[in-house]
Amino acid sequence: MTAMHAIDVHSPRDSQLVGWLPTATPAEVATALGTARAAQPAWAATPAADRGAALRAAAAALRSRASDLATVVETETGRPFASAREGVLAGVSTLEQYAELGPVHRGRSLLGTAVDFMVPEPRGVVVALTPWNDPVAVACGLLGAAIVTGNVVVHKPSERCPHTGLLLATVLADCFPAGVLQTLVGDGEIGHALVRSPEADLVAHVGSTTTGRSIKEVSSAKLLLENGGNDPLIVDDDVDPEWAAAQAALGAFTNAGQLCTSVERIYLHKAIATQFLDALCEQAATWNEDPQPLVDVRQREFVHEQVAEAVAAGASALAGGAVPDGPGAYYPATVLSGCSGAMRVMCEETFGPVAPVQLVSSFDEAVTEACSSEYGLAATVLTASMEHAQRAWRALPVGTVKVNAVFGGAPGGAAQPRGASGTGYGYGPELLDEMTTTKVVHLGVPTVR
Known part of the structure; x- marks a missing residue:
């Protein structure tokens, strides 16, 4: 370690030190979650079209910095620049997709002698733990779907690519009001503190099965998990x-x-x-x-x-x-x-x-x-x-x-992992359903004098 409570990152290409970053403290974790909780009601009350516009602006900002993000991804993870840039642009497309889908996300209604309707509402505070192997694209999916539906997010990127996570935060955060998107640097200990907090309403994790199982043991939040695979x-x-x-x-x-x-x-x-x-x-x-x-x-x-x-x-x-x-x-x-x-x-x-x-x-x-x-x-x-x-x-x-194709799929596709690989939709329009909870309203007809 370069310093106490810090994360060192070494280049996978030549083993040289890329840099180090201090990890969040328990106090900073608590502050971030408290700030998110305070910011969430106003963001949920923001018109859906305005939330979509903010996400569209975030996509544009990310596109303008695609090469910068790709360079950092390559430095930290070893993924070649061209491939890393493709991953960043995939993240841009995902933000744009949710900018369009979010404002038209809707419930259902039934008409009888009274009116019953189902309304999607944000879950609240989302804790997002994202991986290192495609750090920008995966993060954009979770962050975009959460934010456009009225949630606020505390994001912890993988400790194997913390500089990537911080640069992504710098690019995106200014597109939203304060407290809507916060990023913390940390290892498994910080992730554990986030997911076990009662302030977390939903935990979205993409990573190993071992970590996913540990999250299930300590978190009382709604869980959205894409864990390991053995395809x-x-x-x-x-x-x-x-x-x-x-x-x-x-x-x-x-x-x-x-x-x-x-x-x-x-x-x-x-x-x-x-x-x-x-x-x-x-x-x-x-x-x-x-x-x-x-x-x-x-x-x-x-x-x-x-x-x-x-x-x-x-x-x-x-x-x-x-x-x-x-x-x-x-x-x-x-x-x-x-x-x-x-x-x-x-x-x-x-x-x-x-x-x-x-x-x-x-x-x-x-x-x-x-x-x-x-x-x-x-x-x-x-x-x-x-x-x-x-x-x-x-x-x-x-x-x-x-x-007859190991990769591929239609735009906006979705899938649900099973067994040890996790639970819940991790992308596609259905991810908006995961990020919201449904309220049923029954409007009866009163008896009047």
């Missing part, structure tokens, strides 16, 4: 193995495997195993020509531990699988064959550039294995059979099933 990829025997390998590599190696919906385990029909594995190793070699580091050395150690355990248990590293020499937190795109469901690399989230492959004898076996996880974030199926696709999406116990 399967099923490769049927009727697809082009080279195309399937390219899809697998894209899913497993993009952002060094550090995406919420990265491909974490592959179930491959043995009929095309040789061609697929050869092509996947060629893909890994291409990805390793211009490697991206993991976020830090601690994450690399975690990833390599799973790989080493798998190899010791009988898996083969056909590509990668070794910690490279030199500074930084680099880890090569890795292909493991001969994996089994008992290996941690197959049953836990790895969050690194690792493609573990388990051979199966039939599509039904692949679906059964894919359904065996406690996680329920997403899954991908590569098949030429409409029957297989239909059977798979109905059977897989996850929030999102992608057929």
Whole structure:
């Protein structure tokens, strides 16, 4: 530590110190929550159109600073500048989306001898805990949906990218009245203090399953959780193995495997195993020509531990699988064959550039294995059979099933994670419903004299 109660950030590219920031104190946590509580009634009373206009201004401000944010993201997390800038612009689009959707978010009414109507109202004070792997885009989704519906937010970005979080706060906060959006720097201790506070009406967390479970234990607030995933990829025997390998590599190696919906385990029909594995190793070699580091050395150690355990248990590293020499937190795109469901690399989230492959004898076996996880974030199926696709999406116990594409989706899409992966909608128009609570009003007809 550079100083007591501070967070050091080291470059994942060369291990040099990027900078350090003091963490919030317990008094500052209490003050932020109190300020938010005091500011919330006036913000809730602000016309919805005005809240939308403020969010539109925030989107414009963020767009004007997109390159600045991308530079800081790259410095802190190792994500390449172009990809980081895409993430920032995705955040801009999300703010713009909620600026339009928020003012038209509405309830329902029933007409009879009296009138009954349902009114969405803000929940109050939202505590948002956001991750490091796509820090701007994820934060903009939660902050935008919360603010446009009349809530106020206390935001704690990941301690792995605190400078990114503070710059985002600087860009956005001036677009809103004082107290509507506040940002605190801190580690898990500060996050724990925020979520256990009775001042928190809703806690929105995107991050690990371990943290999500700890939040459930201590918070009495409404919870919106997107936790870890262990997303399967099923490769049927009727697809082009080279195309399937390219899809697998894209899913497993993009952002060094550090995406919420990265491909974490592959179930491959043995009929095309040789061609697929050869092509996947060629893909890994291409990805390793211009490697991206993991976020830090601690994450690399975690990833390599799973790989080493798998190899010791009988898996083969056909590509990668070794910690490279030199500074930084680099880890090569890795292909493991001969994996089994008992290996941690197959049953836990790895969050690194690792493609573990388990051979199966039939599509039904692949679906059964894919359904065996406690996680329920997403899954991908590569098949030429409409029957297989239909059977798979109905059977897989996850929030999102992608057929013949590891990434993609319509604008404004939404999904609900299941099992250990969390609860509640994390994006899309439905996130506005999560950020509000419903009041039912019954207007009867009085008896008059």
